[in-house]
Amino acid sequence: MNAAIEISNLKKYYKYGIRGIAVKALDGISMSIGEGEVFGLIGPNGAGKSTTIKIILGLLRPNSGECRIFGKPVSKDAKKHIGYLPENPYFYKYLTGIELVSFYAKLCGMKSEKATAAAEKALDTVGLSDAANRQVGLYSKGMLQRAGLAQAIVHNPSLVILDEPASGLDPIGAADMAAIVTRLKNDGKTVLLCSHMMSEVEKLCSRAAILCSGKIAAIGKMDKLLEIDGRVRLDIDGADAKTLAKISEFAASLGANVVEKSAAKISLEEFFKRTVEAGK
Numbered sequence: 001m002n003a004a005i006e007i008s009n010l011k012k013y014y015k016y017g018i019r020g021i022a023v024k025a026l027d028g029i030s031m032s033i034g035e036g037e038v039f040g041l042i043g044p045n046g047a048g049k050s051t052t053i054k055i056i057l058g059l060l061r062p063n064s065g066e067c068r069i070f071g072k073p074v075s076k077d078a079k080k081h082i083g084y085l086p087e088n089p090y091f092y093k094y095l096t097g098i099e100l101v102s103f104y105a106k107l108c109g110m111k112s113e114k115a116t117a118a119a120e121k122a123l124d125t126v127g128l129s130d131a132a133n134r135q136v137g138l139y140s141k142g143m144l145q146r147a148g149l150a151q152a153i154v155h156n157p158s159l160v161i162l163d164e165p166a167s168g169l170d171p172i173g174a175a176d177m178a179a180i181v182t183r184l185k186n187d188g189k190t191v192l193l194c195s196h197m198m199s200e201v202e203k204l205c206s207r208a209a210i211l212c213s214g215k216i217a218a219i220g221k222m223d224k225l226l227e228i229d230g231r232v233r234l235d236i237d238g239a240d241a242k243t244l245a246k247i248s249e250f251a252a253s254l255g256a257n258v259v260e261k262s263a264a265k266i267s268l269e270e271f272f273k274r275t276v277e278a279g280k
């Protein structure tokens with residue numbers, strides 16, 4: 001698998017105030033996200049997730065380290081292949097949904113007619129067709145979020161970066177968002193998903209990284225991250241309560257059929273809490 005995003009030893013300090021006080025936002029992070037992968041980037045508030053994303057997008061420069069997109073340094077050309085939903089999307093409120101999304105399509109180099117057709121399709125994908133001719137200023141928070149997603153996918157990018165895509169969405173909207181991410185994955189796109197919704201990340205991502213105070217506290221395959229060391233689970237078909245009590249020794253002799261043997265797991269939510277606690 002080729003790398004869609006390759007980050008090595010990124011460090012980022014922000015300076016603010018007249019004294020130029022420095023905040024260490026990223027403290028040497030490295031990771032590689034393969035093409036076609038849905039990768040979760042999670043961590044507590046202020047961990048450095050949005051900073052990482054902005055560096056990948058070329059919106060911020062790191063103090064040191066390197067970021068490559070599809071094997072090349074971040075450039076204008078590389079950015080054409082990226083769709084981005086910012087964490088707090090802000091749109092010009094007098095444009096209608098269709099005008100807004102067409103505008104972004106044109107920014108990505110599409111001609112007028114093609115841009116309108118692509119915008120209609122993107123708005124349909126995010127469930128905003130009915131509100132396409134309404135001004136964006138009249139949209140609800142969840143509708144704005146959907147419009148943000150539509151602009152992120154309108155140019156059919158190979159890499160889609162979503163910073164808090166489910167923020168402000170109702171449960172149905174969140175499920176719709178998850179379905180769109182699944183569709184992107186099935187279309188072979190790479191998705192970097194940054195979210196505080198652990199259940200979505202657990203369901204959608206094949207790998208994830210947990211950022212804590214600008215460092216990677218854990219990274220790996222979702223299955224592996226959530227395994228409990230040294231424990232296995234037996235899923236046994238046809239066993240009653242009595243059989244279960246004696247299961248470890250007598251399963252075979254009692255005629256119970258062991259159909260699956262897999263590692264016992266904790267939820268991503270629990271793993272997240274433990275990792276953050278351990279890093280304090």
Ligand SMILES: Nc1ncnc2c1ncn2[C@@H]1O[C@H](COP(=O)(O)OP(=O)(O)OP(=O)(O)O)[C@@H](O)[C@H]1O
Nearest residue numbers: 014015016023025044045046047048049050051052
């Ligand atoms: N422009 C800025 N100037 C100064 N400090 C900043 C700036 N942007 C971010 N920071 C600081 O950098 C750190 C990382 O911020 P970042 O926005 O990357 O976190 P995050 O993981 O995206 O958090 P959240 O989950 O709240 O969105 C925080 O301490 C934040 O205060």
Ligand SMILES: [Mg+2]
Nearest residue numbers: 049050051087
């Ligand atoms: Mg953020």
